[in-house]
Amino acid sequence: MAPARTIAEQLASKQREISVAEFFERNRQILGFDNPQRALLTTVKEAVDNSLDAAEEAGVLPELMVEIAKEADSPDRLRVAVTDNGPGILRREVPNVFARLLYGSRFHSNRQARGQQGIGISAAVLYAALTTARPARITTKVEEEDAAHVLELLIDTQKNAPRVIREDVQIWDRPHGTRIELALKAKYIRGRQSPLEYLRGTAIVNPHARIVLVEPDGTRVTFERAASEMPRIPKETPPHPYGLELGELGYFLKASKRPTVLELLTRDFEGVSPRAAKDVLARAGLSPGATPGSIQGPTQEALLEALHSVPLVAPSSECLSPIGPMLIKRGLRNVLGDVRPEFFAPPVSRPPKVRGGFPFLVEVGLVYGGGLPADQPMQLLRFANRVPLLFQQGACAITAAASNLDWRRYGLEQKGGNGLPVGPVLVLVHVASTKIPFTSEAKEALAEDPDLDKELTLAFQAAARHLKVHISRRSRRSFAQEKFEIIQKILPRLAEKTSHLVDQPIPDLTPVITRIMDVVSLELQLTNEEGPRRAVLEVTNYTSRPRVLEIFLEAPTEILGASAFAPVPEGTDVGMGRAWWTLPKLGPNERAQIVLTFSKGTDVEASDLDWYVAGVDEAHLLGADPLPGDWDVRLPRALIEAAETAAPTDPDSAEGEVDYDAAESEAHVGDDDG
Amino acid sequence: MPRKAKRTSATTTDEPKIRADALRPTLDLARQIYGQLSLGEIPRMRLPLRTKQNIAFQMREGVWRLGKTMGTRSARKLDGALMLLRTFYLVDFINEMARDNKTSTLRELYYISEGWQEGKFHSEDESNLLVEDLEVLCERLREDFRLHPEENGASVIGDLTIRERNRKGLVKKINCRDDVGDGGYALPSNVEKEKIEFVSSGAKFIVAIECGGMVDRLAENGFDERHRALLIHLKGQPARSTRRFLKRLNEELHLPVVVFTDGDPWSFRIFASVAYGAIKTAHISQYLATPSAEFLGVTASDIENYELPSDRLTDQDVRALQAELTDPRFSTADWRSEIDLMLKNGKKAEQQSLAKYGLNYVTDHYLPEKLTEMGVL
Numbered sequence A: 001m002a003p004a005r006t007i008a009e010q011l012a013s014k015q016r017e018i019s020v021a022e023f024f025e026r027n028r029q030i031l032g033f034d035n036p037q038r039a040l041l042t043t044v045k046e047a048v049d050n051s052l053d054a055a056e057e058a059g060v061l062p063e064l065m066v067e068i069a070k071e072a073d074s075p076d077r078l079r080v081a082v083t084d085n086g087p088g089i090l091r092r093e094v095p096n097v098f099a100r101l102l103y104g105s106r107f108h109s110n111r112q113a114r115g116q117q118g119i120g121i122s123a124a125v126l127y128a129a130l131t132t133a134r135p136a137r138i139t140t141k142v143e144e145e146d147a148a149h150v151l152e153l154l155i156d157t158q159k160n161a162p163r164v165i166r167e168d169v170q171i172w173d174r175p176h177g178t179r180i181e182l183a184l185k186a187k188y189i190r191g192r193q194s195p196l197e198y199l200r201g202t203a204i205v206n207p208h209a210r211i212v213l214v215e216p217d218g219t220r221v222t223f224e225r226a227a228s229e230m231p232r233i234p235k236e237t238p239p240h241p242y243g244l245e246l247g248e249l250g251y252f253l254k255a256s257k258r259p260t261v262l263e264l265l266t267r268d269f270e271g272v273s274p275r276a277a278k279d280v281l282a283r284a285g286l287s288p289g290a291t292p293g294s295i296q297g298p299t300q301e302a303l304l305e306a307l308h309s310v311p312l313v314a315p316s317s318e319c320l321s322p323i324g325p326m327l328i329k330r331g332l333r334n335v336l337g338d339v340r341p342e343f344f345a346p347p348v349s350r351p352p353k354v355r356g357g358f359p360f361l362v363e364v365g366l367v368y369g370g371g372l373p374a375d376q377p378m379q380l381l382r383f384a385n386r387v388p389l390l391f392q393q394g395a396c397a398i399t400a401a402a403s404n405l406d407w408r409r410y411g412l413e414q415k416g417g418n419g420l421p422v423g424p425v426l427v428l429v430h431v432a433s434t435k436i437p438f439t440s441e442a443k444e445a446l447a448e449d450p451d452l453d454k455e456l457t458l459a460f461q462a463a464a465r466h467l468k469v470h471i472s473r474r475s476r477r478s479f480a481q482e483k484f485e486i487i488q489k490i491l492p493r494l495a496e497k498t499s500h501l502v503d504q505p506i507p508d509l510t511p512v513i514t515r516i517m518d519v520v521s522l523e524l525q526l527t528n529e530e531g532p533r534r535a536v537l538e539v540t541n542y543t544s545r546p547r548v549l550e551i552f553l554e555a556p557t558e559i560l561g562a563s564a565f566a567p568v569p570e571g572t573d574v575g576m577g578r579a580w581w582t583l584p585k586l587g588p589n590e591r592a593q594i595v596l597t598f599s600k601g602t603d604v605e606a607s608d609l610d611w612y613v614a615g616v617d618e619a620h621l622l623g624a625d626p627l628p629g630d631w632d633v634r635l636p637r638a639l640i641e642a643a644e645t646a647a648p649t650d651p652d653s654a655e656g657e658v659d660y661d662a663a664e665s666e667a668h669v670g671d672d673d674g
Numbered sequence B: 001m002p003r004k005a006k007r008t009s010a011t012t013t014d015e016p017k018i019r020a021d022a023l024r025p026t027l028d029l030a031r032q033i034y035g036q037l038s039l040g041e042i043p044r045m046r047l048p049l050r051t052k053q054n055i056a057f058q059m060r061e062g063v064w065r066l067g068k069t070m071g072t073r074s075a076r077k078l079d080g081a082l083m084l085l086r087t088f089y090l091v092d093f094i095n096e097m098a099r100d101n102k103t104s105t106l107r108e109l110y111y112i113s114e115g116w117q118e119g120k121f122h123s124e125d126e127s128n129l130l131v132e133d134l135e136v137l138c139e140r141l142r143e144d145f146r147l148h149p150e151e152n153g154a155s156v157i158g159d160l161t162i163r164e165r166n167r168k169g170l171v172k173k174i175n176c177r178d179d180v181g182d183g184g185y186a187l188p189s190n191v192e193k194e195k196i197e198f199v200s201s202g203a204k205f206i207v208a209i210e211c212g213g214m215v216d217r218l219a220e221n222g223f224d225e226r227h228r229a230l231l232i233h234l235k236g237q238p239a240r241s242t243r244r245f246l247k248r249l250n251e252e253l254h255l256p257v258v259v260f261t262d263g264d265p266w267s268f269r270i271f272a273s274v275a276y277g278a279i280k281t282a283h284i285s286q287y288l289a290t291p292s293a294e295f296l297g298v299t300a301s302d303i304e305n306y307e308l309p310s311d312r313l314t315d316q317d318v319r320a321l322q323a324e325l326t327d328p329r330f331s332t333a334d335w336r337s338e339i340d341l342m343l344k345n346g347k348k349a350e351q352q353s354l355a356k357y358g359l360n361y362v363t364d365h366y367l368p369e370k371l372t373e374m375g376v377l
């Protein structure tokens, strides 16, 4: 029997550092390279995310080209090239950026970015080298230099260090940018979890980017830019004490060069005002003048506890870059154009909250109807820091929050009130944070967390409330369509037929029409023929009494600013996005028009124009809402009138009578042949 | 000359005597709707509901009748408006037919509606239902509207002489035994007085028979002549015209009616619709039902007593029998014990199973025995 010491020594001799690169070589799936389809998507994704991050940081509107091509003699290989118009990378940084794992500019930065680990692109380079033994080829040019550097790189997996295989300088016909080319074992697919789907999602939440994809068969797909404003560049902000942990606090205290703890708290943390700092210190039993280095052990704990119990200013959203309601809508519309959804709910952008010291916020966009499949579960488009999440939907906190909401209350079908609801609905969810709580390094799903869940739920509810209103309006509209059919098609014929049978002149149908309809109806038509784009609003008084109606329009400022009106509005407030008219008195069955003519290039949809009416109560109004109370417009006449007319009762109401044609007839039950 | 001789047997008369006021109620309806339109009221009409809840078995009269619950057909709703419009396309159409002295089958009516724009029917069921609605509203029969189903040729064999006015307006006198072939006299779809008049009959009673094979057997064996019976082929569930014809014979010539069918739950229903009417035609039961009709067989007890070859009841048969136990038409003690017996034995049998004892057995033994038992012979 060998002495114990020898065994320990034997073991010790086997101990050695495991290179990170080596580790990942053996655990590809963690990074999303487990099969050839997946590897292709991950490669595209890592390169595209980096390009978007880089362009945004440099303040340029991203312009991306993703080319995927077959490799001539090896059918299971593809060449991927991603070219951007970002700032380029300094020559000396290139080897480490692309061929050294855990090297990046974002890990320590406290602001929102797509990349956060410093692994992404190097992992792709590593995978490519492992499967094809071919180096990555990088072309990059910064504005200050005249030529581009071209480098071919491999990773030394033992040392986790770059190896430059070849190097060159080359003229490149662009001011700045980066191109990465890789040959890898990969398989191109379309449909779910494909590069195309990934880029489509990317285009939705990055409407400021223009992205071109060239598929292996030569097909070119272009996602045009839908917005020319750059997203706000998130500011680096100091950490917020909410969610700070003891170790981190200790690190701050030890490293701080501030003379006093008071100064440290107010300058190096976010949200701590001088007064709050004093409260915190008093509660922790510390003197404001204490030096940070002197605070140790139990006092550190007391300080942390005080920081978590004194109310502080909420974290600012400056380190976050939300997409914003307007661009969410535009991005969805741009990419879902062929689906022609009938309803875009006003997108929800929640205020920022903190989770574990890191600010985050939730945004939700909801689209309903049109070409979306009505018999399928809700489509959930998940995004984290503007990056589409295509995998692990079932394991994601976003899915969990959507499944736990009772969508039945908002007009959708949902078995048992949980799980994803069924219906023609698509929901976009964007979580922005300086640190996204992913479940794994592959960045596929968000980890569940009570604070995140709460925000997601609130955002879903806000969007779903709009959906509910839409669904109920829609059923009202189809009810109205029936009535239009009655008065426009059937009633005139019925009058004609009966008049003919009794040999009498056709009577005036106005009173019957107004009785059947009993609404003031607003119908909007957007014309798109050549010439300027116009919106024509037709207002018809299908009620039995004359009415003076006031019509109010609310629309985005840029649309109102670009419109000419006929007739001239009684008043406008372009700043508030409002215009209003008093129509001439409309007798029963009489109508009037308001015409908006937009100057060239104005982007208008019917859903941009919100119409409100005063002079008739809600029950008798179709195609618009009653004027909400928060409009500070004087309306003496109209409002008085509306009050008077509330709920006129129809003497001929069918209430309490059995509808013969709705009653279940025994026609088919009978036991004779007729 | 045979040609001439034939001529003399038919007499030409004036225009057919359709009831003079037959179409007046249809124009009254138009007047009613026109009046509402002129007054600015939403057009509507009231009709008795034809739902199961509103159809009741009238114990006293022994027939199905519509109850008193009314429904409204109003132009306030799309369906109602559409039915109103169709009603007047239909009214216009039948008034036009009257002017042109035409008739139309229900199927033709369905196709005619192709030209009615919004009013076009989507199925023949829809057009049939509207015709029934008009019957209810106007208290008329569809024959009054010159509408009829396709001929279904239910036939009559026996000593009955009728006068039929054919489509050319010629009136022919026909004896249903001597002037017809083996197929008997084929009933037209309209059997109302203006079409068929009864002249005379040597028959003492009527046997209404489910299957054609049994009608032929009785005729071949001379049963009609020997027992002075009038044989009427029901052809399964009897058509309205067949039931109406039975009803007229029963009422006008005072002939008792016995119904001879297979011994199974579906045949019981054939009997019930002859005797008490059917749900679908509850609004005109007074014209169609013959409450004094009696069921001759094959009964459940016959299957036992005559030891007839039988089949087992299927699940469907059992369900049908159970439904019959809750059907007021079968609420008499006799019927209940028959149904219970059939359920208990689990057996059904066809009329023609009587052939087990030879071709003459049904006419020489079974029918005479049963008819004697019933007091008809």
Ligand SMILES: Nc1ncnc2c1ncn2[C@@H]1O[C@H](COP(=O)(O)OP(=O)(O)OP(=O)(O)O)[C@@H](O)[C@H]1O
Residues within 6 Å of the ligand: A046, A050, A051, A054, A084, A086, A087, A088, A089, A097, A103, A104, A105, A106, A107, A114, A115, A116, A117, A118, A119, A120, A121, A122, A178
């Ligand atoms: N196209 C590019 N243009 C400019 N800089 C780039 C580009 N690609 C990468 N970089 C720089 O290289 C760094 C490393 O990129 P890498 O993808 O490995 O990590 P990351 O994006 O920081 O984090 P993650 O692992 O989450 O992707 C980035 O942080 C960025 O500074």
Ligand SMILES: [Mg+2]
Residues within 6 Å of the ligand: A046, A049, A050, A114, A115, A116, A118, A119, A120, A121
């Ligand atoms: Mg990256």
